[in-house]
Amino acid sequence: MKIGVLGAGALGCAIGGVLTEAGHEVWLINRNAAHVEAMTQRGLMLRTDGVDRTVRVRAVTSAVGVDSASRPADLLIVLVKSFHTEDAMRSAVSLVGPQTTVLSLQNGLGHEDVLAEMVGRDKLLAGKTYVGGTQLAPGHVIAGTRQKLTMIGELDGAVSARAKAIAAVFNAAGLDTTVSDNILGTIWDKLLVNVATGALSGITRLPYGELYQVPELEACAVAAVTEAMAVARACGVRLSITNPVDAWHMAGAGLPFEFKPSMLQSLEKGSITEIDYINGAVVQQGARHGIPTPVNQTLVAAIKGIERSLLR
Secondary structure (H helix, E strand, O other), X not given: OEEEEEOOOHHHHHHHHHHHHOOOEEEEEOXXXXXXXXXXXXXXXXXXXXXXXXXXXXXXXXXXXXXXXXXXXXXXXXXXXXXXXXXXXXXXXXXXXXXXXXXXXXOOOOHXXXXXXXXXXXXXXXXXXXXXXXXXXXXXXXXXXXXXXXXXXXXXOOOOHHHHHHHHHHHHOOOOEEEOOOHHHHHHHHHHHHHHHHHHHHHHOOXXXXXXXXXXXXXXXXXXXXXXXXXXXXXXXXXXXXXXXHHHHHHHOOOOOOOOOHHHHHHHOOOOOOHHHOHHHHHHHHHHHOXXXXXXXXXXXXXXXXXXXXXX
């Protein structure tokens, strides 16, 4: 299968790396020239359970660099930051052909609507993954792929042949993947996990190992998730997570002590975060449905303040 990974940062490299090892023609697309050069020159170094291995990969800074002359991609996995979705997809239209499936595995809410407007709803699959990735250096990534679930599905809830085929490809590569008939609920389930740890890690600058050693942070996380679950119910969403503390435990399950969620990684790079699409989405939907979200509002405010400080 010819697979493009649009936004091949730490998570995209973790997924794209194991798909490459499984024998697929995978193109890692990342605009960071140093990251791409390192992968091109030395290969992608993946660290799993403290052990590094090198994977020879195809890496480019733009979709223009992908060999699309022979045929477009069979699968385009979208993993760019939420606020880059439209621009990134516009730059990758050369990879999309009549039979291409576009799969969003991005964090947060709202990406599917943006992508559907650009490529057509018929080409789109939605999904969420609990796979983790942390970039240690250009071309060097901690890959948290083992025992981390990925769920994909059609927007209308159908269990389609193409979704089953992609799940089979992922499973054969060691990515534990299932097809969901409730992908909206799946998206919200993953949102709860991100709500639990992303902002708190970004505010405290603590990796998971230290984050989980502070009881007060767990209490704050559970309160934020409780608000998000109330909002989801008001939106008519069917969740599989029924206890707020489960989202807290799911976020860190199987990941190493030094693992950093994407929100912390963004801040450490001096970049803005996806807070508007995670805790901010809870606040926005809560306001729409009359559900108070003071904990999430506070987390959003704190992250916004940190982002502002980075601009000085």
